[in-house]
Amino acid sequence: MSDRVYKKVELVGTSKASIEDAIQNALTTADQTLDHLDWFEVSEIRGHISDGRVAHYQVVMKVGFRLDR
Amino acid sequence: MSDRVYKKVELVGTSKASIEDAIQNALTTADQTLDHLDWFEVSEIRGHISDGRVAHYQVVMKVGFRLDR
Amino acid sequence: MSDRVYKKVELVGTSKASIEDAIQNALTTADQTLDHLDWFEVSEIRGHISDGRVAHYQVVMKVGFRLDR
Amino acid sequence: MSDRVYKKVELVGTSKASIEDAIQNALTTADQTLDHLDWFEVSEIRGHISDGRVAHYQVVMKVGFRLDR
Amino acid sequence: MSDRVYKKVELVGTSKASIEDAIQNALTTADQTLDHLDWFEVSEIRGHISDGRVAHYQVVMKVGFRLDR
Amino acid sequence: MSDRVYKKVELVGTSKASIEDAIQNALTTADQTLDHLDWFEVSEIRGHISDGRVAHYQVVMKVGFRLDR
Amino acid sequence: MSDRVYKKVELVGTSKASIEDAIQNALTTADQTLDHLDWFEVSEIRGHISDGRVAHYQVVMKVGFRLDR
Amino acid sequence: MSDRVYKKVELVGTSKASIEDAIQNALTTADQTLDHLDWFEVSEIRGHISDGRVAHYQVVMKVGFRLDR
Amino acid sequence: MSDRVYKKVELVGTSKASIEDAIQNALTTADQTLDHLDWFEVSEIRGHISDGRVAHYQVVMKVGFRLDR
Amino acid sequence: MSDRVYKKVELVGTSKASIEDAIQNALTTADQTLDHLDWFEVSEIRGHISDGRVAHYQVVMKVGFRLDR
């Protein structure tokens, strides 16, 4: 088996519900166009505020997937 | 419309329940004295431990709001 | 009372359920062998992906505890 | 003369024109309410895009000023 | 309205004229192949020197855009 | 007891004598206008030089205090 | 000649043999689909362990290439 | 002589007196259970405040020591 | 199968021969006292110089291993 | 052709006019005593404030040049 190569793309998932839900939203979108999704790394947790409450979470994350060689 | 200016303050929200709840607690407090709260950025997630369990989460975050000019 | 000294160890908690649960799993394990657990600091949030969904969260964290002198 | 103490606040200046103009806009606003403004440190340069062009620059910066003691 | 997902790509714009021009050059190129360009974040400002003068500025930046879901 | 919220402000203490004295000078000033000072975090140690000797130390630090809710 | 624009992608090359070989493996894969590969920057060196020995090196790197305009 | 291997542990020394004393307190504790202590690296200087004065310094540091092979 | 927990320890491997050899030396030592070694992350590459040549490489690295629960 | 070696020096250019002018001022000074100036990397953008306006920009930058071997 030859040595594997992976690529990382940087996505921002958002959610009104929770940090975990924002992560999953980004993965669901990535899964529509990328194969072999393997891992993710959160790099920033942010969000917008409306009327003194969290309007939505924004999770900046890298998603790693194996490239076909 | 003139160019906007924003200020960021650094807060630490705490909660026994969850990271999201700690974020909201900080926003609720900020909202009592600051207008135009716009966004937040989490910079640290920490917490205290009691009897081997999370006693409370501490979320260090910056909160951005628009200044009146 | 003499001046206290603390030690920090680096753990990675994992969970299928949530970030908070991954944190607690690491603390539960640390509590089995370490006394005086005092605080934790999250340094990375990562995870593995399976079939386009979060398979498990991995939370890299430092756990601080007081040393007996 | 006693030892001086300074405070730093974090502002975000914006401008449609240039990075330098965004910096000055933040300083002009700060100067309305703070005395003894002394120095600034740029920490981020960002901006919004509209129709493929820079809509406005956002310069995140710390502004230092001397406190009266 | 469903939760939005964004992608960030990393570009290096160059210009003989100014930092702002280097930023715009990267955006102009990105705009040819990407829709919904939304924001940019400068991560490095560099450049080449020729005969003791700036030959061109190189601005490393991330460009964020909304993904269709 | 409700969940506590803290604020951090960034100060620069100076002293001709020592790093510890510069820290205390910033705290003494902060204590004049802020209640519930709780902890500090040093982020930079700098200083000015005069005639080849330290003229004064400058300690950049964050000071955390509990907010009344 | 107009001002050039470059793009950086993030890859992870792996190799059982050496760090240099892991770098080359990532470049060989990138070269199959990208033109004008110009430079790389290593951001992390990691690896997996099997039976107390390095099973393979993982080199996280950014690869820069010129975009056609 | 075979190639040496070292380990680093992370400690937090505290002291009411000074930063140097907090460092020494951590080393004194480490020396009770670890052999071949060789070097230390300060990573954070923090502290607690009581009545507007430094109650104690907390110095987070890594301590390196040679492992027997 | 319950959720796994991992620990990371920080080691410094040294070698006169190469960076890869310094990494392996640290792993070989770790393997004598730790079970389930799983991955490593290089955090610093340094070394000593003697007579204008590399006397030995020092690779600071974290080694992760699974804890029995 | 033998393998080239470069050196980087750290300079702070200042200017009342603009960031780009501060960069050029540093390069002009460096060019008086150093040969083969090749590239620069901006590491900080700061400045002094006078009467609520930018008195001068300070650009901290590294300047790279080839060494004769």
Next chain:
Amino acid sequence: MSDRVYKKVELVGTSKASIEDAIQNALTTADQTLDHLDWFEVSEIRGHISDGRVAHYQVVMKVGFRLDR
């Protein structure tokens, strides 16, 4: 008066006595060969250990000075 240009050099001062003394030792040495020493910035505090006690402090610092133009 033309715009000033400064240079920063990186030194490591050592002292058996204190952190402040290590800083001063580096400045005293720098002052022997450099004119117009202006400011310093501490980037690391480290040290060597002998018999469980601090053998000497090592303070890594940048020293800034004005260049004649």
Next chain:
Amino acid sequence: MSDRVYKKVELVGTSKASIEDAIQNALTTADQTLDHLDWFEVSEIRGHISDGRVAHYQVVMKVGFRLDR
């Protein structure tokens, strides 16, 4: 014996062969003009690509040496 003072200079070694060879090339050049070379610290590993292969490695590193006092 008086307290020692060290200086660090930043070099970029290059090599077509390997990372280790690039490090040695920088040291060999430094050794021609500097006495008492003591240690090095790698801060970046980069390189240029030609025809899909590593054309040369570029290792950015700091080299520390003792100053005569």
